Amino acid sequence: MIVEYRNINLSFKEIEIFKNFNLKIENGEKILLKGKSGSGKTSLGNFLLGFTQPNSGEIYFQNELLNEKTIWKIRQKIAYVSQDVDLDEKKVMKIIAETFEFSGNKDKKLNKKMLKNLLKKFRLEDIILEKNVSKLSGGERQRVGIILSILLDRDIFVLDEATASLDKELKAIVANYFSEINKTVISISHDKEWEDTNKYKVINIGDDKDGQ
Numbered sequence: 001m002i003v004e005y006r007n008i009n010l011s012f013k014e015i016e017i018f019k020n021f022n023l024k025i026e027n028g029e030k031i032l033l034k035g036k037s038g039s040g041k042t043s044l045g046n047f048l049l050g051f052t053q054p055n056s057g058e059i060y061f062q063n064e065l066l067n068e069k070t071i072w073k074i075r076q077k078i079a080y081v082s083q084d085v086d087l088d089e090k091k092v093m094k095i096i097a098e099t100f101e102f103s104g105n106k107d108k109k110l111n112k113k114m115l116k117n118l119l120k121k122f123r124l125e126d127i128i129l130e131k132n133v134s135k136l137s138g139g140e141r142q143r144v145g146i147i148l149s150i151l152l153d154r155d156i157f158v159l160d161e162a163t164a165s166l167d168k169e170l171k172a173i174v175a176n177y178f179s180e181i182n183k184t185v186i187s188i189s190h191d192k193e194w195e196d197t198n199k200y201k202v203i204n205i206g207d208d209k210d211g212q
């Protein structure tokens with residue numbers, strides 16, 4: 001098992017989002033979190049990354065309890081892509097190169113051949129590497145964020161509406177790509193292309209508040 005949410009409770013004011021929510025995710029599993037807007041999907045991703053905490057309950061990552069001591073180590077094992085990929089306003093290649101200089105990524109080496117292949121797979125021209133991020137369209141920026149997350153070669157992907165800015169064809173390409181890789185994937189998406197692959201275990205959030 002790679003991730004376990006145990007007895008998670010979350011509420012804001014009088015609104016209960018999770019009541020004794022439980023979910024186990026196996027190594028290599030492909031998970032699609034679905035549910036109405038406001039059902040708590042993003043919160044589940046945020047708990048795992050330590051961005052926010054539930055009111056009560058525990059989260060385990062590779063059998064280790066997530067807390068303020070373990071979160072930094074755990075975060076380095078997670079590749080996170082959000083809807084609004086937040087990249088510095090620099091040349092794309094510079095951002096990629098600098099990402100590999102962070103202390104947390106020091107054990108990883110930029111695979112340039114893989115980068116070229118990924119650009120091609122996600123329909124980007126090589127010239128994009130020389131462009132400033134501020135000049136990219138939303139869909140281009142989103143794909144650069146996805147490519148960067150893949151290059152980091154981490155254990156698990158948390159993809160929060162990672163295909164929202166892409167056209168139909170690209171949504172399908174990205175959803176297919178993640179369905180076939182040898183990693184654990186948690187995707188939060190309203191895009192039907194993820195489910196269309198038939199490779200993701202669909203978890204409906206909010207249907208049954210009293211645990212799953």
Ligand SMILES: Nc1ncnc2c1ncn2[C@@H]1O[C@H](COP(=O)(O)OP(=O)(O)OP(=O)(O)O)[C@@H](O)[C@H]1O
Binds near residue numbers: 012035038040043044
């Ligand atoms: N810090 C906060 N303060 C108050 N309410 C919050 C906070 N964080 C989340 N919420 C509320 O918790 C609920 C769940 O939010 P969350 O973003 O996890 O839902 P979601 O299922 O990802 O929604 P969407 O599909 O719209 O992105 C929402 O009603 C949201 O307004």
